[in-house]
Amino acid sequence: MKKSFGIKEVVAIGIGTALFIVLTNVQVPFPVVPNTSLQSRVAILTFFSAIYGPVVGAAIGLIGHALGDALFYGSIWWSWVIPEAVFAIGVGILSKKYGIKEGNFTAKKIVMFNVVQVIFNVLAWVVAAPVLDILIYAEPAKKVFAQGALSVIGNILVAGILGTLLCAAYSKLSVKSSSLSKEA
Amino acid sequence: MARLLTYAEKDTWIHRLSGVTKMIFFLLWSIVGMITYDTRVLVVMLLISLVVFKISKTEWKQVGTVFLFILFFLVFNLVVIFLFSPYEGEKIYGQRTDLFHLFGNYYVTKEQLFYELNIMLKYFTVIPVVLMFMVTTNPSEFAASLNRIGISYNVGYSIAIALRYVPDVQADFTKIRHAQEARGIEMSKKASLFNRLKSMAAIIFPLIFSSMDRIDVVSNAMELRGFGKNKKRTWYAGRPLKRNDYFVLIFVVVFCAAALIITFLDGSRFYNPFS
Numbered sequence: 074m075k076k077s078f079g080i081k082e083v084v085a086i087g088i089g090t091a092l093f094i095v096l097t098n099v100q101v102p103f104p105v106v107p108n109t110s111l112q113s114r115v116a117i118l119t120f121f122s123a124i125y126g127p128v129v130g131a132a133i134g135l136i137g138h139a140l141g142d143a144l145f146y147g148s149i150w151w152s153w154v155i156p157e158a159v160f161a162i163g164v165g166i167l168s169k170k171y172g173i174k175e176g177n178f179t180a181k182k183i184v185m186f187n188v189v190q191v192i193f194n195v196l197a198w199v200v201a202a203p204v205l206d207i208l209i210y211a212e213p214a215k216k217v218f219a220q221g222a223l224s225v226i227g228n229i230l231v232a233g234i235l236g237t238l239l240c241a242a243y244s245k246l247s248v249k250s251s252s253l254s255k256e257a
Numbered sequence: 258m259a260r261l262l263t264y265a266e267k268d269t270w271i272h273r274l275s276g277v278t279k280m281i282f283f284l285l286w287s288i289v290g291m292i293t294y295d296t297r298v299l300v301v302m303l304l305i306s307l308v309v310f311k312i313s314k315t316e317w318k319q320v321g322t323v324f325l326f327i328l329f330f331l332v333f334n335l336v337v338i339f340l341f342s343p344y345e346g347e348k349i350y351g352q353r354t355d356l357f358h359l360f361g362n363y364y365v366t367k368e369q370l371f372y373e374l375n376i377m378l379k380y381f382t383v384i385p386v387v388l389m390f391m392v393t394t395n396p397s398e399f400a401a402s403l404n405r406i407g408i409s410y411n412v413g414y415s416i417a418i419a420l421r422y423v424p425d426v427q428a429d430f431t432k433i434r435h436a437q438e439a440r441g442i443e444m445s446k447k448a449s450l451f452n453r454l455k456s457m458a459a460i461i462f463p464l465i466f467s468s469m470d471r472i473d474v475v476s477n478a479m480e481l482r483g484f485g486k487n488k489k490r491t492w493y494a495g496r497p498l499k500r501n502d503y504f505v506l507i508f509v510v511v512f513c514a515a516a517l518i519i520t521f522l523d524g525s526r527f528y529n530p531f532s
Contacts, residue, residue, distance in 0.1 A: 080484055083411050084476040087418025088468050091426045094419065096461070099430075101453045111450075113457050120465065136416060143391055144423075146327055148384050151291065209291050210379075211349075211526070213342030235458055239465060246466075 082125060086132045089121040093137030097145050111227045114141070118157065119190065119236035122165035124173055124243065130161030152205035156197035160228075163193030171240065178244035183237055190232045198225040263319075265392050270501060271313040272393050276402030278502040282509045283390045289513045290383045295520040295528040296371075299378040302516070310385040313393050320388045331380050335373050339363075346372035350531050368531065375527075396420035401492035410490050418475070426468065433463050 093114045100110035114137070122130025134157030142149045167189055171182050178186075202224075203217035266272075271279075290302060338345065346368030347353040354367040400417035404410045438444065442456040479485075520526055 078411065080479050081472065081476045083415050083485070084418060084472050084479065086415035088422055088426070088472050088475070090415065090419035091422035092465065092468055094423050095426045095430055099457070099460075101450065101457060111454060111457070113461055116461060117465065132412070132415060136419060140416075140419065143387050146323065146330065148327055148380065148387055149287065151287075210376075211294060212376075213338055213345045216338055216341035219341065230454075234454065235461065238458065239462065242462065243466070243469070 078128060082129050085121065085125045085129050086136070089117065089125075089129065089133040090137040090140065092117045093133055094141040094144060097137075097141035111231050113231065113235070115228045115231040116235035116239060118161055119164055119232040120239045120243070122161040123168055123171055123186065123236070123240050125165070126168040127162040127165030130165035131158040134158045134161040152209045153202055155205060156201040159201050160193045160197040163196065164190055164232075173240050173244045174247055176244050176247045178241055183241070186240065187233055187237060190236065191229055194225050194229045194232060198228060263392070264395055265319060266395075267314055267393070269312060269314050269393075271309070271389070273499075273501070274505060275405075275496045275498050275502050276394050276399040277406050277498065278505050279390055279394055280399070280402060281406075282505060283386055285509050285513045286386050287383050289516050290379055292526060293516060293520040294375050294379075294526045295516075296375055296378065296530070297528060298516045298520055299375065299382055302382040303378060305512075306382055306385040310389055313389045315389060315392055319392050323388070324384070327380070327384055331377060335376065338373060338376070339369065343369060345369060349527055350529050352531055354531075371530070395494060397492075397494035398496060401495035404490075404492065405495065411485070414484075422471075426464070429467060430460065430464055434460050 096112075096114040096117060099113045101113075118130060118134055118137070121133050135154060138154040138157045139149050139151075142154070164186075167185070171186050172178055199218070199221045203214070203221045206212045206217040206220075207214055286302070286306075290299075293299065343363050344353070344366065346366055349372060350368045352368065356365045356367055356370070358364055397417060399420075400413040403413040403416065434444070437456070437459045442459050443452060444456050448456065520528075523529075
């Protein structure tokens, strides 16, 4: 009876986006490289994509990044909004396989989750973002690839550490599907 | 916490326009602003943006902090572009006129300055329109508007919920941060990178888990009221398109088409004053 896009997903997009926007400027700057930072909102996006799947994740990424940029910075950098969705879809597509909601986020699945996370971070920030920057804004190639390479490190760290911990903690809270045992 | 741009109730004809109109205007405007590198088009767009901004009676105190922030990013971006690619202008305009020598292999060229001037103009044509869109559009009306132009009301509702809950989540965030700081976590520059990541986690964990509860509460409430049962829904804040809306829409479509034609007339998105 459960539809793939129900009320819960609508609300999850809404609240997830609100979280994403609020955390837009909660960042820890890297000590060495200027203009790069560990962005806490990446953890939100990773977590929501892993739990609610690609549609919710992509929507949070697109709406959250666009609105967050508009609300805080007053301008939207579209070439960095779209990769957000690329990443979310990648992480979200296997959301059922992680078994987070069923309380079944085992070591093997944690490894799988992180492999996926790294692959799509690279695809989003080292491939999609710089290519869009060049196509849309005609910025110098060297500059945008350097930016992409720097931001991907931060995002992999945040998604890997905070994202994994969040999923693991949430998984512990949720009920194991096999927690009931049949009485003899 | 930095100040967010928020909607402010005022009575100008821009405020009276429907949210759909403003959104279409804003989207087309920023798309054209993204595509064109034609200096003439950009200057005209900049002038129009400023006029529109003026009419919307937006005050400096509403947007000042945000504007200074953008300015900082803009300058930073221009410097970085120069450092990474000091001869990008030469590549685009096909010639090089050195103005003066800076250091090492870095010469300031006329073409580079012109290229970076265009980037700056691109920023400035879009900024006033985004700022204006954010401070003159009522969020509930905006959600209703989205539905009107054919986007599923689920999406409209998601956005309405997001905008509605931003202040709440922000309040939660501040509360949690104060509580954790009282318990002694260090968020300032003094802490090491790893420790700051840990303190970030100390705030995000409670924030996310309280939000997960909120998702349950809100979605249960909506389910009890029969959300999503029918194909259509009506909106309290919805507004029909009026005469002025059609004027603005016609203007922006014609203007954007003309801008693109002028831009690509010579076969390239760049305007070359050097040849």
